[in-house]
Amino acid sequence: MELVLDKLTKQFGRKTAVDEMTIRMKPGVYGMLGANGAGKTTLMRMICGVLNPTRGTVFLDGKDVENLGEDYRNLLGYLPQDFGYYPEFTAENFMLYVAALKGIAPQNAKIRSKELLELVGLTEVSAKKIRTYSGGMKQRLGIAQAVLNDPRILVLDEPTAGLDPKERVHFRNLIADFSKDKIVILSTHIVSDIEYISDTVLMIKDGKLIINRPAEHIAHEMDGKVWRCVVRKQETEAISRSFCVANLHHGDDDTVILRVLNDESPLQGAVNETPTLEDLYLYHFQSDIAEYRGSNR
Numbered sequence: 001m002e003l004v005l006d007k008l009t010k011q012f013g014r015k016t017a018v019d020e021m022t023i024r025m026k027p028g029v030y031g032m033l034g035a036n037g038a039g040k041t042t043l044m045r046m047i048c049g050v051l052n053p054t055r056g057t058v059f060l061d062g063k064d065v066e067n068l069g070e071d072y073r074n075l076l077g078y079l080p081q082d083f084g085y086y087p088e089f090t091a092e093n094f095m096l097y098v099a100a101l102k103g104i105a106p107q108n109a110k111i112r113s114k115e116l117l118e119l120v121g122l123t124e125v126s127a128k129k130i131r132t133y134s135g136g137m138k139q140r141l142g143i144a145q146a147v148l149n150d151p152r153i154l155v156l157d158e159p160t161a162g163l164d165p166k167e168r169v170h171f172r173n174l175i176a177d178f179s180k181d182k183i184v185i186l187s188t189h190i191v192s193d194i195e196y197i198s199d200t201v202l203m204i205k206d207g208k209l210i211i212n213r214p215a216e217h218i219a220h221e222m223d224g225k226v227w228r229c230v231v232r233k234q235e236t237e238a239i240s241r242s243f244c245v246a247n248l249h250h251g252d253d254d255t256v257i258l259r260v261l262n263d264e265s266p267l268q269g270a271v272n273e274t275p276t277l278e279d280l281y282l283y284h285f286q287s288d289i290a291e292y293r294g295s296n297r
């Protein structure tokens with residue numbers, strides 16, 4: 001199975017939300033990272049056929065998915081960012097309702113719903129109304145409904161939002177179990193989720209794909225650009241203004257230890273450190289982060 005996004009573009013008036021994105025996807029987990037407004041949701045909605053591209057095409061095994069219609073939709077599972085739960089439904093009823101929408105026969109729907117509620121750890125509360133659920137429980141229900149039809153292509157828009165660390169680990173394991181022979185595309189703001197779950201990391205900035213690399217190679221992009229600098233406390237502010245500082249902690253006495261991201265050595269005595277995906281993210285999105293910090297002051 002191969003899913004190809006070919007120069008996929010979406011314009012909203014004069015705003016180009018997704019700009020000529022070309023990606024070839026084989027079974028595996030694709031983790032999408034990008035700042036707010038980068039274009040992740042727009043891209044996912046086009047992949048799922050919820051939004052028509054302005055230009056470009058989605059191909060599944062060489063066929064335009066627009067022509068595949070229902071056959072394509074039957075292969076898809078989608079968890080939108082603003083997933084509409086019905087607060088007065090129980091999880092059981094909600095799953096059966098979604099199953100009916102997906103055209104799953106009632107007998108199969110019952111068995112499958114039960115299995116999935118068990119898998120996401122909601123069996124005990126499955127007869128309770130969704131309005132009594134925590135954010136994390138709703139999110140797990142969202143994931144369960146997305147896989148009801150055993151999709152070959154699963155698209156999850158910020159599936160880990162609202163999950164606590166324990167639930168996050170549970171979710172990662174779920175995805176690992178589920179992703180065999182399937183294409184899973186997920187977006188998140190949580191870099192460590194991408195690091196643990198993804199086979200391939202996609203970074204999106206201002207509607208453009210800036211990175212598309214196997215996860216195991218991704219941090220090497222930053223080789224030689226991550227520096228450990230030990231400075232005096234009073235120098236910290238000036239350095240933070242001139243360089244991208246990924247982390248800072250206080251050392252002994254009057255010293256501060258900085259993790260600086262820069263192409264060349266930022267200071268005399270700076271020593272290279274092993275890069276992480278978070279370093280790469282900060283490096284590419286430093287202007288967005290500076291803007292965000294500025295607007296929150």
Ligand SMILES: Nc1ncnc2c1ncn2[C@@H]1O[C@H](COP(=O)(O)OP(=O)(O)OP(=O)(O)O)[C@@H](O)[C@H]1O
Binds near residue numbers: 015034
């Ligand atoms: N229906 C729309 N009409 C006009 N502009 C839109 C519409 N949907 C999205 N946009 C704009 O397109 C850009 C990309 O938005 P999108 O929601 O795809 O980003 P995102 O990466 O998913 O962000 P977030 O992480 O905040 O969800 C943004 O500038 C957004 O304001």
